[in-house]
Amino acid sequence: MSTENTQQESPDVIADSMNELRQIEIEGYEQAVKKARNALFWTAGLIVFWELFSMYRTYEVFDPAITIFAVAVGGLFVGLALWTKKKPYTALISGITAFIAYILLAVVANGMVDGMGGVAAALFSGILVKVLIFINLFRPLKDAKALQQAMKERY
Secondary structure, X not given: OHHHHHHHHHHHHHHHHHXXXXXXXXXXXXXXXXXXXXXXXHHHHHHHHHHHHHHHHHHOOOOHHHHHHHHHHHHHXXXXXXXXXXXXXXXXXHHHHHHHHHHHHHHHHHHXXXXXXXXXXXXXXXXXXXXXXXXXXXXXXXXXXXXXXXXXXXX
16 A cells, blocks of 8 residues: 555656756746846946936036937836846847947947047947946846746746
């Protein structure tokens, strides 16, 4: 009788152990994605702050068009950060693409206004912050992809 109970419980114990291990693995993925989500929130805040700061420093007034642009770009990154809860990999790829597009837009705009000096300024000002943002968005891509796949399998 005890042999039958052991044989019946054994597959359940193994399945439970596998489920626990999978849950621990998913929690690790979620931690990496959480760091990327925070990087997207930081990106939003830094973009809004620096756009408004440089606008005020340059023009000494708040231009509504630049303010709307800064808030819209910041809102885009906040939206992407929130989207990491549903589609982490897709949101991170979109965030990387949006950040590259933002940098390229700044290069073009500054190049049109200040020539090559503006291009260099747009590329190299805040380079450390840009590199840190890219690192924090690229590093968790593998975990985000695994988490998104696990979320897909779960539902």
